[in-house]
Amino acid sequence: MMTIIVAMDENQAIGGNNQLLWHLPSDLKHFKKLTQNHVVIMGRKTYESLGKPLPNRTNVVITSNPKFKAVEDVIIHHSIKEALQFAKSKDDNPFIIGGGILYKETLNLVDNLEITLVETKIDQADTYFPSIDYSQWKKTKEEFHPMDEKHSYSFRFISFEKK
Template sequence: MISFVVAMDENRLIGAAGDLPWRLPNDLAHFKKTTMGAPIVMGRKTYESIGRPLPGRRNIVITRNPTFQAEGIEVLTDFDHVDEWQQSEEEFFVIGGAEIFQQFLPYVERMYITVIHETFKGDTYFPDVLDDWVVVDEQKGIIDEKNVHEHTFLTYERKK
């Protein structure tokens, strides 16, 4: 199965100059809990913004650059494995960026979305696709001195 994990603001903003436009430790903890032990799939730009493989997960980077390499990751230059991942009992988590989300959209069955209930300035947006999905789980995030932005953790599944 292929799933998305993404955080966005009220306008579907997911990035600003290669980084997150907010600081929200609760979301990072949610991301870690959701993806730990599973394969994560990302584009090269997302990998480079993280700067290292994420521990405890199989890190797969998709890039058009056939010579791209980095220690601790698997590099793919095509989408030949998508059907295999889609049929797998194992959940593959696509974590960005925008171009990778767009390319994987036809194959995704579930989306874990953190909505930050504010608007930020940035340059990278998640596709406008939520009309084709239904919320199957919703949890309000806790606001405290480290997590000052109101947020909700949503799980979507594709409408049948």
């Protein structure tokens, strides 16, 4: 089993200027809860945007640059195939955590989608989730969170399984 986890807006925007487009503490908690103790696979740009490996997870970074250096406890791979083989050998449910390029390359390979749908449309985005053919996915869960003093947007946690 393999899962994509992503937060996107209503236009499927996920990032701008190599950063996230919102600060939603409950979504960060949700992300942490789901990915804790798993292998997380990310593109080089997402790794640089995070600035450091995520604690309590095995961090795998994909780059084509043979000279790319990361801190000691990050595992580097130079192809999706290699990275996924490694991840599956270590974990029965690795997570693809972005960004746009990685999502595009793996959307057809994963069994589950954990989508946080942020109820807005951000103008300044430059990175998007690929288009989803919903006829191939079955919604298994949906949880609504209203806007509040800590969350500038309302959002939904939506889980999908491949049909």
